[in-house]
Amino acid sequence: MNNIIKYYWQPIIIVILLIVAHFFIPLSFLIEVMLFSIFVMGCNFLLGYGGLLSFGQPLYLGVGLYATALYLTYIGQNPIVGIVMGIFVGLLFGFIIGSIIVHLRSDYFALANAALNVIGFFMIHDILADITNGLDGLWFLTRITPISILSLSIDLSNMYHFFIFTIIIFFMVLILTSYIMKSVFGSICLACINNEDKVRFLGYSVFKVKLIAFIYATLLSALAGSMYAISFGFVCPTMMGQEKAGEIVATTLLGGVGTLLGPIIGSIIIVATKDLASNIIEHWEVLMGILLILVVLKGERGIVGIVNDLYKIEILRKFKNNKGD
Amino acid sequence: MDYRVLGLSVLFGFTDGCILFLVSIGLSLCFGLMRIISLDQCGYYALGAYITYNFSLLTGNFWIALIISSMFIAILGLIVEYIIFKNVYAKPLTFTMIISFGTLLLITGIIKYIWGLNPLPVDIPLKGSLFMFGVEISIYRLFVVVITFLIYSLLYFFLEKTIVGKAIRASIEDIEEVQALGINGYQLFTITFVISCVLSGLGGALKAPLIMVQPYMGYEVLLYMFITAVLGGLGSLKGTMLAAIIIGVTMSIGSVVWAPSTIVVPFVAFIVVLLIKPTGLFGSKLLKR
Numbered sequence: 311m312n313n314i315i316k317y318y319w320q321p322i323i324i325v326i327l328l329i330v331a332h333f334f335i336p337l338s339f340l341i342e343v344m345l346f347s348i349f350v351m352g353c354n355f356l357l358g359y360g361g362l363l364s365f366g367q368p369l370y371l372g373v374g375l376y377a378t379a380l381y382l383t384y385i386g387q388n389p390i391v392g393i394v395m396g397i398f399v400g401l402l403f404g405f406i407i408g409s410i411i412v413h414l415r416s417d418y419f420a421l422a423n424a425a426l427n428v429i430g431f432f433m434i435h436d437i438l439a440d441i442t443n444g445l446d447g448l449w450f451l452t453r454i455t456p457i458s459i460l461s462l463s464i465d466l467s468n469m470y471h472f473f474i475f476t477i478i479i480f481f482m483v484l485i486l487t488s489y490i491m492k493s494v495f496g497s498i499c500l501a502c503i504n505n506e507d508k509v510r511f512l513g514y515s516v517f518k519v520k521l522i523a524f525i526y527a528t529l530l531s532a533l534a535g536s537m538y539a540i541s542f543g544f545v546c547p548t549m550m551g552q553e554k555a556g557e558i559v560a561t562t563l564l565g566g567v568g569t570l571l572g573p574i575i576g577s578i579i580i581v582a583t584k585d586l587a588s589n590i591i592e593h594w595e596v597l598m599g600i601l602l603i604l605v606v607l608k609g610e611r612g613i614v615g616i617v618n619d620l621y622k623i624e625i626l627r628k629f630k631n632n633k634g635d
Numbered sequence: 636m637d638y639r640v641l642g643l644s645v646l647f648g649f650t651d652g653c654i655l656f657l658v659s660i661g662l663s664l665c666f667g668l669m670r671i672i673s674l675d676q677c678g679y680y681a682l683g684a685y686i687t688y689n690f691s692l693l694t695g696n697f698w699i700a701l702i703i704s705s706m707f708i709a710i711l712g713l714i715v716e717y718i719i720f721k722n723v724y725a726k727p728l729t730f731t732m733i734i735s736f737g738t739l740l741l742i743t744g745i746i747k748y749i750w751g752l753n754p755l756p757v758d759i760p761l762k763g764s765l766f767m768f769g770v771e772i773s774i775y776r777l778f779v780v781v782i783t784f785l786i787y788s789l790l791y792f793f794l795e796k797t798i799v800g801k802a803i804r805a806s807i808e809d810i811e812e813v814q815a816l817g818i819n820g821y822q823l824f825t826i827t828f829v830i831s832c833v834l835s836g837l838g839g840a841l842k843a844p845l846i847m848v849q850p851y852m853g854y855e856v857l858l859y860m861f862i863t864a865v866l867g868g869l870g871s872l873k874g875t876m877l878a879a880i881i882i883g884v885t886m887s888i889g890s891v892v893w894a895p896s897t898i899v900v901p902f903v904a905f906i907v908v909l910l911i912k913p914t915g916l917f918g919s920k921l922l923k924r
Contacts, residue, residue: 361729363733410910411910414913417666417728417729417732422906422909425858432895432898556736592747595747596741596745596748598740598744599740599742602734602737603734603741606723606730606734606737607719607723610730
């Protein structure tokens with residue numbers, strides 16, 4: 311029990327804070343923050359633990375969006391199965407795409423993702439327009455039926471139910487991510503970023519490590535996509551447009567690359583800015599651009615990284631003071 | 636297919652390819668010399684087009700506007716290099732990519748702020764057209780091709796014959812050796828960056844009369860630019876020229892055969908090239924790091 315609290319105190323505290331916060335803050339804001347955090351966590355994991363930057367993350371969001379949407383529109387009515395579908399397709403997609411592009415050098419990888427995103431957008435927009443309805447999008451809010459688990463009726467089109475459901479999913483994602491970050495696999499991922507040759511020398515396959523990191527990142531993005539699809543009740547291709555990629559990267563960097571809390575703090579700031587200062591949405595690019603430049607120039611470890619550093623400096627100073635006495 | 640349509644589309648592709656060359660040579664040289672992925676070249680491309688629009692309205696002469704916009708972009712490049720890129724030369728590729736992407740977003744945002752979202756027209760300076768091979772060819776398009784080849788030869792001359800160019804070429808292969816010879820590497824960086832910016836801006840300015848100028852034109856050319864630079868081999872002048880023309884003509888012919896292929900074919904080609912030969916057509920083996 312002690313171990314669990316020691317290792318997983320961050321997710322537990324976050325969920326408690328969320329539950330407390332929903333008495334004061336509108337539910338829609340919290341849902342948006344959680345879903346956006348899951349999405350950013352994918353990019354964060356890819357950059358912090360795979361060492362790979364991607365300008366095409368919206369594609370993997372779109373995979374989840376359309377997997378769920380197509381299932382709910384044409385096949386079934388159970389939203390849980392829709393989400394499972396999204397995760398499964400994301401997994402498969404990550405495996406196929408990852409095994410092709412993951413060995414590329416970092417700049418090629420980033421732009422190859424952007425190219426794939428454009429291709430994916432085009433596929434959904436034009437080539438598969440018979441199924442996906444093109445730019446009009448798919449509407450399936452009325453097809454989401456209540457489900458019953460353990461004699462509890464859950465209606466995911468109800469915002470309160472959806473909020474609780476999102477918290478459960480969010481908690482699971484946090485636990486899983488923090489487990490992976492602290493596991494041997496996480497350490498090898500970090501080692502891969504620092505020195506690939508030494509990792510190879512130790513007997514690990516760098517390709518496989520990066521592939522698994524990529525698949526996990528894709529899975530998170532696809533999960534976020536599925537949840538978005540159910541939350542909105544409709545999907546359209548503009549949700550996965552390539553121009554959204556800058557925002558994701560900016561949020562990742564702002565929060566702190568390779569940290570558990572980074573994506574959440576970044577998302578809170580970005581979503582809050584969007585909500586509160588809606589008149590600056592017009593000049594969103596200027597803000598994102600300045601943010602990206604400042605973060606790289608002044609504090610490349612993001613907010614969480616800077617706070618961590620300050621904390622460590624404080625501890626060191628206390629330690630030295632004690633020694634002086 | 637009618638041979639006239641084919642001829643026309645080849646010419647159109649040639650012009651597009653020439654402009655693509657002007658934009659992507661900046662990226663190519665910047666990566667070859669400084670190891671930065673300068674995605675913000677597209678920003679100067681869009682900005683060049685906009686400044687040309689303003690000054691051609693103001694002075695009524697496209698050519699003066701072209702020169703003024705080049706000068707403007709040169710000064711801007713100097714400032715951007717001094718404020719931003721000086722600090723990231725030694726950092727990993729990922730960071731340079733993020734910061735240049737941020738610069739691109741910033742420039743796009745500023746353009747949107749100043750000029751608004753509406754597409755703006757620029758008058759074609761050379762209105763006449765020629766009849767060649769039974770096809771009607773606009774003189775301006777021919778002029779774009781000519782001026783690009785002129786710039787290509789100038790650049791070739793600069794890199795091959797002058798001492799600064801030789802230093803730049805030598806530093807593309809090995810910067811430490813060059814610095815050991817007593818040449819200031821950072822000065823070379825600044826020169827190369829400003830040249831890249833001016834060429835990108837010139838590309839935008841030349842493109843402006845052919846299309847409507849709109850804020851996202853830089854963003855749209857981003858992937859094509861990168862594809863061209865990769866296909867040609869980063870750091871290679873000859874390769875970039877060839878790749879730009881190949882891509883321009885392919886896209887142009889593709890759009891005649893099947894319209895949607897314009898969007899998809901370059902990206903598919905890009906991924907195939909990356910997988911088969913990541914060093915590109917004329918990429919130096921030494922560059923693979």
